[in-house]
Each structure stands twice: as structure tokens, then as C-alpha cells.
Amino acid sequence: xxxxxxxxxxxxxxxxxxxxxxxxxxxxxxxxxxxxxxxxxxxxxxxxxxxxxxxxxxxxxxxxxxxxxxxxxxxxxxxxxxxxxxxxxxxxxxxxxxxxxxxxxxxxxxxxxxxxxxxxxxxxxxxxxxxxxxxxxxxxxxxxxxxxxxxxxxxxxxxxxxxxxxxxxxxxxxxxxxxxxxxxxxxxxxxxxxxxxxxxxxxxxxxxxxxxxxxxxxxxxxxxxxxxxxxxxxxxxxxxxxxxxxxxxxxxxxxxxxxxxxxxxxxxxxxxxxxxxxxxxxxxxxxxxxxxxxxxxxxxxxxxxxxxxxxxxxxxxxxxxxxxxxxxxxxxxxxxxxxxxxxxxxxxxxxxxxxxxxxxxxxxxxxxxxxx
Amino acid sequence: xxxxxxxxxxxxxxxxxxxxxxxxxxxxxxxxxxxxxxxxxxxxxxxxxxxxxxxxxxxxxxxxxxxxxxxxxxxxxxxxxxxxxxxxxxxxxxxxxxxxxxxxxxxxxxxxxxxxxxxxxxxxxxxxxxxxxxxxxxxxxxxxxxxxxxxxxxxxxxxxxxxxxxxxxxxxxxxxxxxxxxxxxxxxxxxxxxxxxxxxxxxxxxxxxxxxxxxxxxxxxxxxxxxxxxxxxxxxxxxxxxxxxxxxxxxxxxxxxxxxxxxxxxxxxxxxxxxxxxxxxxxxxxxxxxxxxxxxxxxxxxxxxxxxxxxxxxxxxxxxxxxxxxxxxxxxxxxxxxxxxxxxxxxxxxxxxxxxxxxxxxxxxxxxxxxx
Numbered sequence: 033x034x035x036x037x038x039x040x041x042x043x044x045x046x047x048x049x050x051x052x053x054x055x056x057x058x059x060x061x062x063x064x065x066x067x068x069x070x071x072x073x074x075x076x077x078x079x080x081x082x083x084x085x086x087x088x089x090x091x092x093x094x095x096x097x098x099x100x101x102x103x104x105x106x107x108x109x110x111x112x113x114x115x116x117x118x119x120x121x122x123x124x125x126x127x128x129x130x131x132x133x134x135x136x137x138x139x140x141x142x143x144x145x146x147x148x149x150x151x152x153x154x155x156x157x158x159x160x161x162x163x164x165x166x167x168x169x170x171x172x173x174x175x176x177x178x179x180x181x182x183x184x185x186x187x188x189x190x191x192x193x194x195x196x197x198x199x200x201x202x203x204x205x206x207x208x209x210x211x212x213x214x215x216x217x218x219x220x221x222x223x224x225x226x227x228x229x230x231x232x233x234x235x236x237x238x239x240x241x242x243x244x245x246x247x248x249x250x251x252x253x254x255x256x257x258x259x260x261x262x263x264x265x266x267x268x269x270x271x272x273x274x275x276x277x278x279x280x281x282x283x284x285x286x287x288x289x290x291x292x293x294x295x296x297x298x299x300x301x302x303x304x305x306x307x308x309x310x311x312x313x314x315x316x317x318x319x320x321x322x323x324x325x326x327x328x329x330x331x332x333x334x335x336x337x338x339x340x341x342x343x344x345x346x347x348x349x350x351x352x353x354x355x356x357x358x359x360x361x362x363x364x365x366x367x368x369x370x371x372x373x374x375x376x377x378x379x380x381x382x383x384x385x386x387x388x389x390x391x392x393x394x395x396x397x398x399x400x401x402x403x404x
Numbered sequence: 405x406x407x408x409x410x411x412x413x414x415x416x417x418x419x420x421x422x423x424x425x426x427x428x429x430x431x432x433x434x435x436x437x438x439x440x441x442x443x444x445x446x447x448x449x450x451x452x453x454x455x456x457x458x459x460x461x462x463x464x465x466x467x468x469x470x471x472x473x474x475x476x477x478x479x480x481x482x483x484x485x486x487x488x489x490x491x492x493x494x495x496x497x498x499x500x501x502x503x504x505x506x507x508x509x510x511x512x513x514x515x516x517x518x519x520x521x522x523x524x525x526x527x528x529x530x531x532x533x534x535x536x537x538x539x540x541x542x543x544x545x546x547x548x549x550x551x552x553x554x555x556x557x558x559x560x561x562x563x564x565x566x567x568x569x570x571x572x573x574x575x576x577x578x579x580x581x582x583x584x585x586x587x588x589x590x591x592x593x594x595x596x597x598x599x600x601x602x603x604x605x606x607x608x609x610x611x612x613x614x615x616x617x618x619x620x621x622x623x624x625x626x627x628x629x630x631x632x633x634x635x636x637x638x639x640x641x642x643x644x645x646x647x648x649x650x651x652x653x654x655x656x657x658x659x660x661x662x663x664x665x666x667x668x669x670x671x672x673x674x675x676x677x678x679x680x681x682x683x684x685x686x687x688x689x690x691x692x693x694x695x696x697x698x699x700x701x702x703x704x705x706x707x708x709x710x711x712x713x714x715x716x717x718x719x720x721x722x723x724x725x726x727x728x729x730x731x732x733x734x735x736x737x738x739x740x741x742x743x744x745x746x747x748x749x750x751x752x753x754x755x756x757x758x759x760x761x762x763x764x765x766x767x768x769x770x771x772x773x774x775x776x
Binding site: 159160161169171173178179181208210214215217218219221222223225226227228229230231232233234235236237238239240241243244245246247248249251252253254255256257258259260261262263266267270271274277278280281282283284285287288289291292295296298304307308310311312313314315316317318319320321322341343344345346347348349350351352353354358359361362363364374375399400 | 531532533541543545550551553580582586587589590591593594595597598599600601602603604605606607608609610611612613615616617618619620621623624625626627628629630631632633634635638639642643646649650652653654655656657659660661663664667668670676679680682683684685686687688689690691692693694713715716717718719720721722723724725726730731733734735736746747771772
């Protein structure tokens with residue numbers, strides 16, 4: 033029995049019917065993933081159009097009044113999350129209710145303030161998303177390999193916790209237990225302030241001197257990519273997590289003033305060192321991030337020149353297949369004015385020699401490899 | 405006669421010998437590109453090891469005292485750029501000297517202050533680079549499709565200007581004429597401040613609460629990617645362009661304080677609007693950037709599910725070739741725990757239907773397309 037089918041069997045056994053309130057990107061994606069595991073998914077949404085789309089795309093069926101869910105997932109915008117959690121807890125006594133909102137303390141405190149019985153509520157937050165929102169962009173695999181924060185408290189039973197952590201595991205995510213305030217401070221640093229920083233930096237571009245932006249390259253494009261995010265959602269998120277965000281912003285503003293003063297008076301004692309330390313500390317910080325960078329370090333990169341004609345990539349990957357080289361990651365650099373592109377291929381270190389020799393023997397031009 | 409050979413003929417005719425001082429990433433890359441066009445490239449570097457590497461990799465030959473260059477390219481670190489320009493102008497009277505340093509006003513003013521005859525000096529700056537430096541990372545194609553700023557002044561003759569702009573064109577870059585101060589203000593905004601912002605943000609990570617960075621995702625990774633840059637070079641660049649950088653930092657600090665105050669007092673008049681405007685203005689700003697984003701908008705994206713086994717990408721691209729679909733850009737999402745990856749393929753809008761229908765007919769599962 034494969035890992036996947038064990039997991040599917042467990043999901044079907046554990047969940048019975050899962051009720052998902054909110055058929056946007058996250059709700060529908062959870063629906064797709066659970067449906068693929070054979071779980072009965074009952075979808076609800078205040079927008080009939082969104083609900084219809086989610087059902088048409090295969091995220092689940094329309095919820096019925098007589099549904100008896102074993103788990104309820106609230107996946108609605110932050111400003112209505114507490115209200116919907118309260119309503120679902122009242123309508124389905126004894127059933128575990130979780131939410132997937134990206135701020136955890138505010139809804140929890142709001143519900144506590146209303147004296148709602150939170151015994152069966154466990155807040156959670158899958159760190160997953162896509163640039164495009166809505167049921168139409170939903171995809172079963174967006175949780176795979178991502179962290180899924182689960183906020184237990186003193187009241188939480190082991191059985192209820194297992195239901196929510198089981199949901200995360202069934203969707204391929206890694207459950208991480210955190211307190212709500214601990215979660216909120218973490219995402220202030222790793223998500224909310226980066227969003228503001230990208231927005232503030234990109235927000236200087238409309239005032240740029242004539243022609244200045246022609247000089248923009250990949251660095252500034254990466255630094256500001258998430259500035260394209262939707263204002264409605266972010267106003268809610270930042271508002272709900274204001275205190276931790278302000279703490280990080282204040283620290284950042286102090287650092288910024290320090291380096292700005294150092295550049296203003298470069299001959300002042302320690303000024304050059306302040307600038308150097310800023311860059312060096314950034315080096316250290318970026319090394320601490322998990323994920324892509326770290327993962328890629330496991331692989332070697334080979335850059336192959338590829339003619340810009342149909343079929344060339346096919347030949348390249350076909351021949352890599354013949355060489356039994358598995359491509360772990362891949363970037364294509366394609367300049368509009370050049371007659372060729374560069375394919376940067378990540379492979380296991382043990383496969384580099386085989387790939388390079390084999391490709392060169394077949395006439396490919398290797399522009400570089402990581403261990404040049 | 406193809407465009408390339410016309411250009412090569414022009415390069416050989418125009419340049420005779422090109423002397424390149426500094427065989428690092430930029431100098432060696434220019435050497436590779438010119439050598440490929442048949443130009444005689446004479447390389448010089450204070451480091452014999454670097455020079456030997458550059459020659460071994462094919463960037464040119466070792467310079468000789470009796471070289472009679474028609475063009476000199478200074479590609480040395482910022483802190484010695486002015487000295488080397490002065491020396492080259494003195495050693496080769498009448499020969500056009502350009503440099504490729506990323507700050508343009510400071511070396512120009514330094515040389516003016518020394519009463520150097522700058523008639524044949526034309527500062528320039530190719531907006532090109534790679535994450536890795538040195539002769540070993542040099543590549544002939546890094547200038548293709550990139551802007552190459554050329555700083556003429558009142559003394560510059562049309563003939564001298566044509567030599568430097570011809571160099572840019574021969575390397576596939578687009579020459580852009582700018583005044584030195586105009587260039588420096590532009591790169592402060594599009595390169596130097598983004599570097600500092602990425603460094604300052606990543607610089608908060610070493611102080612992150614325990615476990616917080618586990619929640620980092622692609623957004624913060626992109627925002628801080630360039631924080632991995634080398635401190636030595638950046639201390640020089642920021643020091644040489646301090647005034648324009650400080651202007652942008654001051655504006656950014658004021659914007660940051662405004663949004664921070666709004667989050668601190670969300671019920672103050674206009675507070676919510678300040679937060680929304682920050683995100684919205686970031687939306688506008690990021691849309692103004694040229695390049696990748698803009699280019700990609702020309703194309704439609706198709707996301708195809710690909711089994712994580714050797715040969716699958718080969719089959720995919722082979723079949724796209726059979727369908728006469730040219731792949732313009734390509735991203736592979738590969739989750740370590742999943743048994744499949746997602747290949748996001750950019751194609752001409754007119755090819756979407758053909759690609760999707762053809763792939764589905766051949767059994768591929770299409771996860772999404774841009775115009776879903």
C-alpha cells in the first residue's frame with residue numbers, strides 16, 4: 033500500500049464529511065485535495081457564483097442543511113472570520129471548527145470577548161497561496177511541503193487536535209504547533225512587513241525621474257514582486273495584526289535611519305562599518321531562510337544554450353531522459369533580442385558529470401555549471 | 405548576410421584591438437562577447453591569477469606593452485575606477501576610454517578635480533551582472549537585451565560616442581544616453597535602495613523569535629534574494645552614490661513612518677486609507693517596471709502536471725515541438741514531497757488553444773491556463 037493510499041484511507045475514515053465555508057482560493061484548494069482523497073466535501077459560500085465555480089471545478093458539492101460534518105473549515109476573508117467561526121460552532125455543537133485566516137490572535141480574542149465556547153475551535157493557518165485568488169485558481173497541491181500552523185490551547189483535546197493536524201497531513205503540509213501571538217509575530221516578520229516593504233519601495237516608482245525605471249533589472253523586480261498583491265485583503269490582514277507589524281516596522285525604521293545617517297556622514301566614526309554591517313547582516317539573514325535556497329543547494333546547476341526554435345527544449349529534455357538525468361528544477365532565460373535561450377537545469381550532484389558529458393557528446397553547448 | 409555577421413564585421417572594423425582593464429565578471433564577459441565577434445581583445449588585470457583564468461576561458465589574450473587599442477574599457481572596482489581611467493587616458497592619448505562602473509558622477513567629478521583631459525573619456529554602465537562574480541562566471545550573453553547607459557558630455561565627439569555605443573550594440577545591449585547625475589539618481593532608486601531594503605529586511609532575521617522563519621515563503625524569499633550580495637562591492641557603490649541614495653531612503657522612511665502611524669492608530673482620520681493607499685501605490689509602481697513582468701504579459705501561461713520521473717519533461721517538450729508550440733518562458737515547481745511537478749509554460753496567446761488541446765489529446769493533465 034503506498035503512502036498516498038494509506039493517507040487517503042485515513043482521511044476518508046477520519047473526516048466523513050468536511051464542511052468548507054468560503055469557496056475562494058484556500059477553501060476550494062482544500063476541497064480539491066480532500067475530494068481527490070475520496071472525502072465528501074460540502075462547500076458553502078455567500079456568493080452563489082463562487083460556489084458554483086468551485087463545484088464545477090471539482091472542489092466538492094453544495095452543502096445541504098442536513099449535512100453532519102466531522103470537521104468544519106472556515107476559509108472566509110479576515111474581517112468576517114470570527115463571525116463565521118461563532119456561527120459554525122453554534123450550528124454544529126461538538127464538531128471541530130478550524131479557520132485558515134492569516135492572523136490568529138485577533139479572531140481568537142474577539143471570540144473570547146463574546147464568551148463563545150471555544151472548546152472545539154482550533155485556529156490554523158496554512159502558509160500557502162497563489163498570486164491569483166478565487167475558486168478558479170484553486171489547486172489541490174498548493175499545500176504540499178508547506179508549513180500549516182495549528183494553534184492549540186489549554187482546552188484543546190488530543191482528539192480534536194488530531195483532526196486538524198490530520199487535515200494538514202492529508203493535504204501534504206507539515207503541521208506546526210504555535211500559540212496565536214507567536215504565530216502573529218512570526219508572520220509579521222516573514223510575510224506582513226515584507227509585503228509593506230515591497231509596497232513602499234514600489235510606491236516610490238510613480239515619482240521616479242523620467243526614464244529612470246528603464247534601468248530596472250531582476251533585483252528590483254524580485255524585491256517588489258509581491259507589491260502586486262490585492263489591497264482589500266492586505267488592509268484587513270495588516271489591520272488585524274497591527275501591533276506585531278508595527279514592532280517590526282519600528283525596528284526596521286531605526287536600522288534604516290542608522291544606515292542613512294552613516295551614508296550622510298561617511299567620515300563619522302563607525303559610518304563605513306555601519307554600511308558594511310548592514311549588507312553583512314543581510315547576508316546572514318537571508319541564509320537563515322528555509323526552502324528554495326536551501327533546497328537548491330542540494331542540487332548543481334547546469335546552464336545549456338538552447339536555440340529559440342520549437343522542439344529544441346523537447347530534444348534537450350528527451351536526451352536528459354535518455355541519460356537518466358532527472359531535472360529537479362529549471363529556469364529558462366529568454367532574451368527577446370537573442371536567437372537563443374539559456375536553460376538552467378538543477379540536477380543531483382552525482383548526475384552533473386553524466387549530464388554534461390552526455391549533452392556535449394550530443395552537440396549541446398554548456399554555458400556553465402555550478403562547480404565550474 | 406545575417407544581422408550577426410554584419411555586426412561582427414562592424415565590430416572588427418571599428419574596434420581593431422579592444423583593451424580591457426580588469427578581468428572580473430564584466431570585463432571578462434565583454435572580452436568573451438568581443439572575441440566571439442572576431443575582435444582582438446587585450447586583457448589586463450592586477451591579479452595574474454584572475455588574468456590567467458580569463459584568458460584560459462577564452463575572454464581574450466594577455467595585453468602587451470605595444471598594443472595600439474582603438475578602445476579601452478575600464479572594468480575595475482569602483483574605488484579604483486577614477487585612478488585607472490586617468491592612467492589609461494595618459495598612457496593612450498587620443499584613444500576612447502570608457503568604464504563600466506555602476507556609479508557615474510563620482511569618478512567624473514574626481515577626474516575633473518584633478519584637471520584630467522576628459523575629451524576622450526565617456527563613462528558608461530551596462531545594467532548587467534550575475535549573482536556570482538569573477539572571470540569564472542563571465543558569459544558573453546549577459547548584456548543581451550539589457551540597457552547600457554552612456555554618459556556623453558559637451559566635449560564628446562560624435563565619433564567617440566559611436567565607438568562606445570557601438571560596443572554596447574555589438575554586445576546586444578541597448579545604449580541609453582543619460583547625464584551622470586541622472587544615471588546615479590536612477591540607479592539609487594532601481595538598484596541601490598532595493599539592495600539596502602533587502603539587506604535591512606533580511607537583517608531582522610537573525611533576531612527572529614524561535615521558529616518564526618519556518619513560516620517564510622516565496623514572497624519573503626524574493627523580497628530578500630539580493631540581500632545575498634557581496635558587502636565589499638556594495639560598501640563602495642553605496643559610498644560613491646551616497647547623496648541620491650539618502651534622498652530615496654529619506655522619502656522611504658517618511659512613507660514607512662506614515663503607514664506605521666496609521667497602523668498604530670487605526671481609528672485616526674484617514675488611517676485605513678493610508679494603509680490601503682500604500683498597497684495600491686505599490687500596485688501602480690510595480691506595473692511601471694519594464695522587463696520580465698511586461699514581457700510575460702505578452703504571453704499566456706499554461707500549467708501542466710508532470711510526473712517526477714526522468715524523460716517526462718522530454719516527452720512534454722517533444723510533443724510541444726510536434727504541435728509547433730514555441731516555449732517562451734518556463735518555470736518548474738517541484739515539491740520535494742510530491743510525486744509530480746508543475747511546469748508553467750509561457751506561450752504566444754495564439755498558441756494556447758493548440759497547446760492545450762494537443763497536450764490533453766496526448767494525455768497530459770493541464771492544471772490551469774492564464775485565461776481560465
